Each structure stands twice: as C-alpha cells, then as structure tokens.
Amino acid sequence: xxxDSQVKNSKLAVVHPSLDQLARLxxxxxxxxxxxxxxxxxxxxxxxxxxxxxxxxMFEELRDYRPGDDIRAMDWKATARLRKPYVRVxxxxxxxxVLVVVDQRSTMFFGSARTTKATAAAEVAALAAWRTxxxxxxxxxxxxxDEEIVEIKPQxxxxxxxxxxxxxxxxxxxxxAESQSADxxxxxxxxxRAVNVARHDHLxxxxxxxxxxxxxxxxxATRLVVHNDVIAVLVYDPLGASFPTAINMDxxxxxxxxxxxxxxxxxxxxxxxxxxxxxxxxxxxxxLRVPILxxxxxxxxxxQVLAAFGHHS
Numbered sequence: 277x278x279x280d281s282q283v284k285n286s287k288l289a290v291v292h293p294s295l296d297q298l299a300r301l302x303x304x305x306x307x308x309x310x311x312x313x314x315x316x317x318x319x320x321x322x323x324x325x326x327x328x329x330x331x332x333x334m335f336e337e338l339r340d341y342r343p344g345d346d347i348r349a350m351d352w353k354a355t356a357r358l359r360k361p362y363v364r365v366x367x368x369x370x371x372x373x374v375l376v377v378v379d380q381r382s383t384m385f386f387g388s389a390r391t392t393k394a395t396a397a398a399e400v401a402a403l404a405a406w407r408t409x410x411x412x413x414x415x416x417x418x419x420x421x422d423e424e425i426v427e428i429k430p431q432x433x434x435x436x437x438x439x440x441x442x443x444x445x446x447x448x449x450x451x452x453a454e455s456q457s458a459d460x461x462x463x464x465x466x467x468x469r470a471v472n473v474a475r476h477d478h479l480x481x482x483x484x485x486x487x488x489x490x491x492x493x494x495x496x497a498t499r500l501v502v503h504n505d506v507i508a509v510l511v512y513d514p515l516g517a518s519f520p521t522a523i524n525m526d527x528x529x530x531x532x533x534x535x536x537x538x539x540x541x542x543x544x545x546x547x548x549x550x551x552x553x554x555x556x557x558x559x560x561x562x563x564l565r566v567p568i569l570x571x572x573x574x575x576x577x578x579x580q581v582l583a584a585f586g587h588h589s
Contacts, residue, residue, distance in 0.1 A: 290391045292449045298402040298441040304578040305406035308585050337365045373414040373430040375474045376401040377466055378444065379484035379511075380421045385451040387573045388515035394451055397483045397511050398444040399577040404481050405437045415440070416473060420466040421447045427469055430478075463488050467496035476503035483509040483571075486557055494560055506566045510557070513573045517550045518543065 290297070338354055341361035354362040378401045384394035391399075401417065408415040409432065416430030417440045426443045428436065463484065474480050480500055486493075500506050536542065561568055569584050571577060 290395055291387075292451075293395050293398050293445055295438075295441055295445050298398065298444060299438070301399060301402045301578065302406035302410075302437075304582075305403045306410060307582055308403060308407045338362055339365055372477060372479060373416065373474070374404060374408040374479045374481065375416045375418065375430060375470060376404050376440070377418045377470050377480065377482045377484075378420070379463070379466075379487075380419055380444070380447040380451065381462060381487070382422050382451060383487040384485055384511070385453070386513055386516065388513055389574045390576075391573050392451075393485050393511045393513055393573055394448050396571050396573050396577050397509070398448055400483050400509050400511070400571060400581065401444060401481070402437075402441055403578065403581055405440050409434055409437050417443070418466050418469045418473070419443050419447055420462050421450070422462060425462070425466055425469060427473070429473070461488070464490075464492050464496060467493065467500070471496060471499050474500060474504050478504045480504050480506045481509060482506065483511060485511050489557070497561075497564060497566065501564045501566060506564070507569060508561050508566050509569045509571055510554075511571045511573070517554075518547045 338351060339362065341350065341355075341363050345363050349363040349365070351362045351364045378397050380394050380397070384397060385392055387393060387395070401419075405415045405417070412432065414430035414432045415436060417426070417428045419426045419428075419440075424447065426447070428440055428443065430436075463486075467482075470480060470482075482497075497506065558568060569581070571580055
C-alpha cells in the first residue's frame with residue numbers, strides 16, 4: 277500500500293511527525309512507569325515474561341545491627357570477627373541509562389489508518405525519552421534508516437531528548453513511497469552499535485517491525501540481554517497482518533505493482549504466514565526473557581503504551 281496516496285482519503289492522521297508533536301508527548305510520558313516495580317497489569321510485572329532488574333545496588337557502609345534490620349543483610353564474617361552483629365548497607369545506584377534503538381527504514385513507511393509504522397516507532401521512542409529524563413536518568417538513541425545510522429550518546433539533559441526528537445523527524449521526513457527497499461543488514465548494524473553503547477545496566481528499547489531479522493540478529497540480542505534489560509517493541513499495521521476477504525486490490529512498494537488475488541484462500545494464507553513469523557519471533561525473544569510490546573498503527577500510541585506499562589502515580 278502507498279501511504280502517500282492514502283493521505284488524500286484522510287485515512288492517515290499523521291504521515292510524518294513534527295518536532296512539536298514529539299515534544300508534546302512529554303506530558304503523556306509522565307503517566308508511564310519504566311521503573312523496576314511495576315503495576316500488576318504491566319507488561320513487565322512478575323506474572324509476565326520478564327522483570328526489569330533495576331539500577332542495581334551499591335555498597336555504602338558496614339554498621340551495627342539495629343532492631344528491624346533485614347537479617348539477610350547480616351555480614352556474618354564481620355559479626356564473627358568483631359563479636360557484635362553487623363549489617364551491610366546498600367543503596368540503589370542513582371542512574372540507569374536508557375537507550376532507544378529506532379527503526380526508520382523504508383519498510384516502516386506503511387500504514388492503512390491513523391499513521392505509519394515509522395511514525396508510531398518515533399512516538400514510542402519520544403515517550404520513552406521524555407519519561408527517562410523525568411526520572412533523572414540518561415537517555416541515548418540509535419536511529420537507523422536504509423543507509424544512515426545516527427548515534428546519540430546517553431546524556432541527562434532535555435537538550436538530548438530534543439536532539440533525539442529532531443533526528444527522528446529528520447529521518448522520518450525522508451521516507452516516501454519512492455524510498456528504496458530497506459537493506460536488512462541495517463538492523464544488525466544498529467544492534468552492533470547498541471552492544472557497544474549499552475555495555476551494562478542499561479534499559480534497551482528496540483522499536484522496529486523486525487524486517488530482515490536473522491541468526492545474527494538473535495546473537496546480537498543475546499549479547500545485549502546478558503548485561504542489560506531489553507524491551508522489544510513490535511510495530512505493525514493490522515492490514516499487514518490480515519487482508520480483507522475476497523477483494524480486488526493493487527499493492528505497490530513504490531517500484532513494483534502487484535495485483536492481490538480475489539480468491540478466498542489468499543487472505544487465509546496471508547494471515548497464516550504472518551502468524552507463523554510472529555510466533556517464531558515470540559519464541560526467539562521468549563527464550564531470552566525479552567518481553568514484547570506490540571504497537572498498532574491504527575490506535576493511539578500513548579494509550580497503547582499506557583495500557584502495557586500501567587499508569588505511573
């Protein structure tokens with residue numbers, strides 16, 4: 277489907293996001309929690325696939341045992357040596373950097389209602405960036421297109437968030453129906469950058485449609501998971517998951533035009549292939565204990581993220 281042609285029918289509310297639109301998402305981001313302690317309904321709560329490990333603990337001091345102290349904090353060696361109960365005191369590390377890895381390839385320039393996958397991905401990234409800076413943590417980004425990868429080092433500043441939003445709008449605005457097909461290797465190139473940036477104790481938010489993922493993608497994801505938390509955001513368009521039954525339709529990627537068969541078997545085969553690929557992706561990420569957040573182009577991105585992570589009070 278050609279998103280440019282659909283704008284005339286007013287079926288797409290936003291094809292390319294503006295910097296102002298991404299900046300306004302900072303108010304919606306205040307309702308989201310990316311903290312280790314999640315609401316019961318959250319995608320990251322204990323009854324789901326994965327928990328966030330948090331910032332980690334930092335040793336502060338060894339002091340006398342006081343009534344009410346957790347017995348698990350006892351330092352038995354010090355207690356035996358000094359013949360007096362001692363406990364080890366820890367505090368939570370003060371920061372936990374977040375790295376958003378955002379897909380802006382031409383395969384993301386597809387949408388049948390409200391917006392495109394590329395714009396939905398940009399909105400998720402902006403929400404995560406604003407929420408991170410509000411929490412006092414550093415935020416960085418790796419934004420990749422067909423031929424360009426933009427790397428923004430994690431920093432604790434609103435200026436860095438605005439730079440991320442600016443680069444998202446710049447790469448997004450270059451997408452059109454005439455864009456060349458995406459080189460699938462760009463996904464792995466972006467993940468290699470992420471491995472180098474997020475060496476340990478980061479929260480990595482990978483936002484893509486996973487076009488072109490392969491064995492190397494899984495290896496790189498495994499390396500990220502070893503020392504970091506990873507959330508996989510799967511951006512999809514419902515029309516890309518299920519075709520209407522028995523209709524005559526032409527589809528184009530900007531270069532080639534194909535006629536969609538009108539027989540009843542084609543939509544069923546199309547849906548089966550999509551589900552097969554989705555199940556394979558789910559199994560790969562489940563084995564790595566990486567939770568998947570599906571984001572549809574047909575619905576408000578903010579509302580979907582809020583429903584997944586729960587409201588932050």
